[in-house]
Amino acid sequence: xxxxxxxxxxxxxxxxxxxxxxxxxxxxxxxxxxxxxxxxxxxxxxxxxxxxxxxxxxxxxxxxxxxxxxxxxxxxxxxxxxxxxxxxxxxxxxxxxxxxxxxxxxxxxxxxxxxxxxxxxxxxxxxxxxxxxxxxxxxxxxxxxxxxxxxxxxxxxxxxxxxxxxxxxxxxxxxxxxxxxxxxxxxxxxxxxxxxxxxxxxxxxxxxxxxxxxxxxxxxxxxxxxxxxxxxxxxxxxxxxxxxxxxxxxxxxxxxxxxxxxxxxxxxxxxxxxxxxxxxxxxxxxxxxxxxxxxxxxxxxxxxxxxxxxxxxxxxxxxxxxxxxxxxxxxxxxxxxxxxxxxxxxxxxxxxxxxxxxxxxxxxxxxxxxxxxxxxxxxxxxxxxxxxxxxxxxxxxxxxxxxxxxxxxxxxxxxxxxxxxxxxxxxxxxxxxxxxx
Numbered sequence: 255x256x257x258x259x260x261x262x263x264x265x266x267x268x269x270x271x272x273x274x275x276x277x278x279x280x281x282x283x284x285x286x287x288x289x290x291x292x293x294x295x296x297x298x299x300x301x302x303x304x305x306x307x308x309x310x311x312x313x314x315x316x317x318x319x320x321x322x323x324x325x326x327x328x329x330x331x332x333x334x335x336x337x338x339x340x341x342x343x344x345x346x347x348x349x350x351x352x353x354x355x356x357x358x359x360x361x362x363x364x365x366x367x368x369x370x371x372x373x374x375x376x377x378x379x380x381x382x383x384x385x386x387x388x389x390x391x392x393x394x395x396x397x398x399x400x401x402x403x404x405x406x407x408x409x410x411x412x413x414x415x416x417x418x419x420x421x422x423x424x425x426x427x428x429x430x431x432x433x434x435x436x437x438x439x440x441x442x443x444x445x446x447x448x449x450x451x452x453x454x455x456x457x458x459x460x461x462x463x464x465x466x467x468x469x470x471x472x473x474x475x476x477x478x479x480x481x482x483x484x485x486x487x488x489x490x491x492x493x494x495x496x497x498x499x500x501x502x503x504x505x506x507x508x509x510x511x512x513x514x515x516x517x518x519x520x521x522x523x524x525x526x527x528x529x530x531x532x533x534x535x536x537x538x539x540x541x542x543x544x545x546x547x548x549x550x551x552x553x554x555x556x557x558x559x560x561x562x563x564x565x566x567x568x569x570x571x572x573x574x575x576x577x578x579x580x581x582x583x584x585x586x587x588x589x590x591x592x593x594x595x596x597x598x599x600x601x602x603x604x605x606x607x608x609x610x611x612x613x614x615x616x617x618x619x620x621x622x623x624x625x626x627x628x629x630x631x632x633x634x635x636x637x638x639x640x641x642x643x644x645x646x647x648x649x650x651x652x653x654x655x656x657x658x659x660x661x662x663x664x665x666x667x668x669x670x671x672x673x674x675x676x677x678x679x680x681x682x683x684x685x686x687x688x689x690x691x
Contacts, residue, residue, distance in 0.1 A: 289314040291358055293446045296342070298353035300361060314450050315365055322366050330453040333374045334358055337381025339442035340422055344379070344410065351377045358448040381445040382409070388441045396433040403428065512579050514628065514671040519544055524559060528669065530567075532578055540565045540585070554598050554645040561591030561607075563665070565614060579626055579673055585614045587632055587665065593640075601643050601650070608638025610664050624673050632665025 292305040302308040321327050336355035338347040355377045362368060386404050389397060407421040426434050510532035519526035528542035543562035549555065565587035573581035589610045594603045612634015618626045637660065642653040 289317075289450045291448045291450070292443070293354055293357075293448075295339070295443075295446065296350070298350060298357050300357055311361065314362070318362065318366055318368075322368075329368065329372050331374045332362065332368065332372050333376070333451040333453065334448060335376045335378065335451075336448040337378040337384065337445055339438075339445040340380050340382075340385070340425065341438070341442065344419060348377075348379045351379045351381075354446075354448045358450055362450070380409070384445055385437070385441060388444065389437070392440075394433060394436050394440070396429050399428055400425065400433050400437075510578070512626075512671050512673045514542075514669040516542070516544075516667045516669050518666060518668050523548060523557065530579060530671070536569050536574060538567045538569065538579065538583075540567055554596055554601075556594050556596040556601060559591060559593040559595070561589065561593075563587050563589035567614075567616075569618075579628075579671060580618050580620060583616050583618065583630075585616070585632075587612055587614055587634075589636070589664065596643075596645060599644075600653070601645065602640055603643060604638055604640040606639055608636065608640070608658065610634055610636030610660075612636075612664050614665055616667070618671065626671040626673065628667065628669040628671050630665065630667040630669065631663065633662060634664050636660045636664045 289310050291300065291307055291310055293299075294301060294304055300307065300311070302311070318332075321329060334355055336351050336358070338351050338354070340347075342350075355375055359373060359375070382404060386401065389400055389404065394400070403421060403424045407424050409419065409421045411418050411420050425437075428434065512530045514528045514530065516526040516528070524544050524546040526542065526544040528540060530538050530540040533539050541562065541564045543560075545560040546557060547560070548557040565585040567583045567585035569579070569581055569583045571581045574583070589612075590607050591609075592604055592607060594605070595601060612632045614630055614632035616628055616630030618628040620626050637658050639655065639657055641655055643650045644653055645651075
């Protein structure tokens with residue numbers, strides 16, 4: 255009798271387990287559509303004004319909120335995939351990809367308190383997978399050669415103890431760079447994204463499981479749970495404290511101040527110092543001052559001048575988007591100066607302020623982590639009153655009073671720029687780069 259009892263109990267547990275398996279098998283897995291968030295070149299802040307980001311963020315919030323507040327559904331996981339386009343260094347792209355992934359994850363968690371354990375994250379760095387797919391589907395020039403490079407040339411290689419990047423180099427050199435430029439314009443913007451994919455489960459109602467009546471056989475009372483237990487839900491926040499469906503756009507943060515000196519002025523024995531301040535996206539305010547007061551009376555040698563200028567600059571082009579004080583720039587400037595030059599012969603003296611205005615164009619390139627070289631040429635008007643004189647013995651004999659009205663180049667700079675704080679790259683809340691993307 256005891257053996258019969260054990261056999262029946264074992265059969266009962268096996269039956270109930272099989273019934274529970276049938277419940278699990280009947281759970282419907284629902285997957286949302288992929289939601290893509292795009293980023294500007296070199297950035298990882300969520301910019302609502304860029305491409306379709308505002309609509310995508312609203313969509314991902316709406317889908318997740320629907321699952322979150324449905325008592326019959328729960329998340330299996332939320333998958334986030336992020337990547338970058340190939341331009342820029344390997345290490346920078348690795349960091350940038352992770353920052354883009356975290357930007358979308360933080361957005362989701364700031365609106366719904368979903369634990370980290372639900373997230374499945376894949377930071378690809380350079381998104382070679384999607385780039386290959388885009389090339390395969392395109393009619394771009396040198397398509398097959400580019401596919402061969404993408405599939406067969408290694409991304410990283412160590413040669414004589416030095417790390418090289420043969421795949422990227424081969425891409426840039428193919429057919430003089432024409433296919434690379436095509437991808438840069440058509441494919442690279444699509445690769446700068448984070449994608450969110452939501453997986454949810456929804457139990458489907460099932461018929462009650464019939465349990466055989468073994469009470470008469472065993473004399474035991476059997477208690478059967480006929481309802482499939484509801485999944486555990488997360489603790490819901492106070493509805494009055496739920497944040498907006500999408501965040502306000504972040505502004506670019508980072509180093510906003512630089513010191514510089516005009517090397518040409520320094521070589522001319524006119525010490526020069528300047529400063530430049532980041533005031534808005536692409537806009538800076540620059541100011542410069544120089545001073546020299548060299549003289550040698552025995553030979554009538556005078557080299558005296560002081561003055562300065564101020565300029566409003568606008569940085570533009572792709573490089574200016576990822577590195578502060580970098581790339582092409584245009585500006586408007588005003589300048590003032592006094593001077594006294596006499597090199598052993600006739601002298602000119604402008605002891606009242608001369609002034610000028612003009613437009614400038616320049617190009618700044620990085621040469622180190624915190625250093626740039628800035629080449630600038632300005633043209634415009636420069637005028638003011640000055641005197642001509644002749645040194646005689648210990649006196650200086652006035653010859654004439656003149657007014658200068660000059661139109662042409664009035665500003666020439668080769669400046670060494672020291673960008674202060676956090677590296678010389680755009681960032682949002684934390685440093686994102688050593689090199690550009």
